[in-house]
Amino acid sequence: MQYFKKIFIFLVLALLSILFRCLSTPFLGMYLDKISIYLAALLLGFWWTIIQAASIISLHIIVINDPIALLRLPAYIIFAFIVGGLTDIMVRKKVFRGFIEFSWFLNCVLIGLILQLYFGSLIGIALLTAFILLGILFLISYKVQVPKISKGVRHTYSAVILYALTPLTYMLMEFDMYALTMFNFLAPSTLPYTDIPRAVISYGGDALLSMLITLALYIALIKIKREFPQITELKRTIISLLLILCLLLPVVLSAHHFYESREDALSLIVPRDAHPWELTIVKMDYVWLPLGAHGTNYYYLVPGERGNPNSKYYQAWFGVYWVDGKWYSEEDISIVKDAIYKFAIIDQNFWLAQHGDPNPYTAVKSEEEFKRYEVNGIEGWLMIGSMYTHSDVAEEGYKNISIKGFFFVAYFPEYDKTAIVYACTSEEYYDTNKDGIRDELFNLLHQIVFPIGS
Secondary structure, three states, X not given: OHHHXXXXXXXXXXXXXXXXXXXXXXXXXXXXXHHHHHHHHHHOOHHHHHHHHHHHHHHHHHOOOOHHHHHHHHHHHHHXXXXXXXXXXXXXXXXXXXXXXXXXXXXXXXXXXXXXXHHOHHHHHHHHXXXXXXXXXXXXXXXXXOHHHHHHHHOHHHHHHHHHOHHHHHHHHHHHHHHHHOOOOOOOOOHHHXXXXXXXXXXXXXXXXXXXXHHHHHHHHHHHHHHOOOOOHHHXXXXXXXXXXXXXXXXXXXXXXXXXXHHOOOOOOOOOOOOOOEEEEEEOOOOOHHHOOOEEEEEEEOOOOOOOOOOOOOOOEEEEEEXXXXXXXXXXXXXXXXXXXXXXXXXXHHHHHHOOOOOOOEEEEEEEEEEEEEEOOEEEEEEEEEEEEEOOOHHHOOOEEEXXXXXXXXXXXXXXXXXXXXXXXXXXXXXXXXXXXXXXXXXXXXOOOOOOOO
């Protein structure tokens, strides 16, 4: 019965993770799926917590159709490892030898890495080294039993402080993993094109709010047990099962439908028959981590031609960023320009990193025109310009290139979404009078029938 109960709770928490992501992302810019990880730690135990974290990522991939979420797996697993272990120590009074010391060590390393990525050069290396040495003191305190350190580290308040810091730990892990495996968005050349405050709220705030909600739920569960002692464990399990079947599952399905219909709003109105261009639709939350943004990318490229330097489709893109929230202004063009540069540069650098470029680079070259523009009844901003970047072709050594194209930006309040249309090719293949594809790109733009009512 106990094993059945744990499986049941595990499945409920898995469903809750989908519910929270589908409902909270559009309105709060957070997943709140960490609630399921915190609850798993409190209700199920250490190993179940780690399995729960892995299941959440699996559901993101399968149910939310977000394959890039796989890149979050290391951060989720380590987060669950710390939360599960600390909860077992505090709630179940279990003894994990050296666990608290190791957790403090890990936090020191994560902080040191962030500082090294930000400062770079010798200052960054010195700070990283200092924090690693500080972390090693915690490990030594366990092995050598340094009295003054080991006594304080093993005290209950040390575990409580660590637990309270888990939102910060999670955020640092996400930032470090992204910067180390993709590109260093904290570097001076890229930092101006990020939105660190929004990213901190989206990731650190997500975990913090998840923890606070979990603690409130846990306290409520304890009160229910005290107020209704006449309800047996078996009856509670049966009642919970009926509730999950009758209430939670339909709510989750409705929330998922709401989320997907919002993200797929452009799927039927972007060009479908656009030969030789081929469409790919992908969730972009992880790509846009440095911006703390959420949404979907509808992008086109020409297979077999994108890597051919003799083709007019060399390094050519056409697509639409369908972004949660308002990254737009009808009066202040600086807000629109800021959004254009941030999304374009972060996405291009991520793409280059995915294709093996060891030092992704994208920067603004020139702005040629910025004006109001209408596409099939929808008015927005059009910007024409060019950027410096690298090619994504390994055989060329990711050489320096210049791309030219345009952006069209409009806001759709009924979805609370900003559409950023982007189109470009290698600069020498853009202008039509030089046998370029400028007119072809604008034709693709005018094939989009945006939702009316913006």
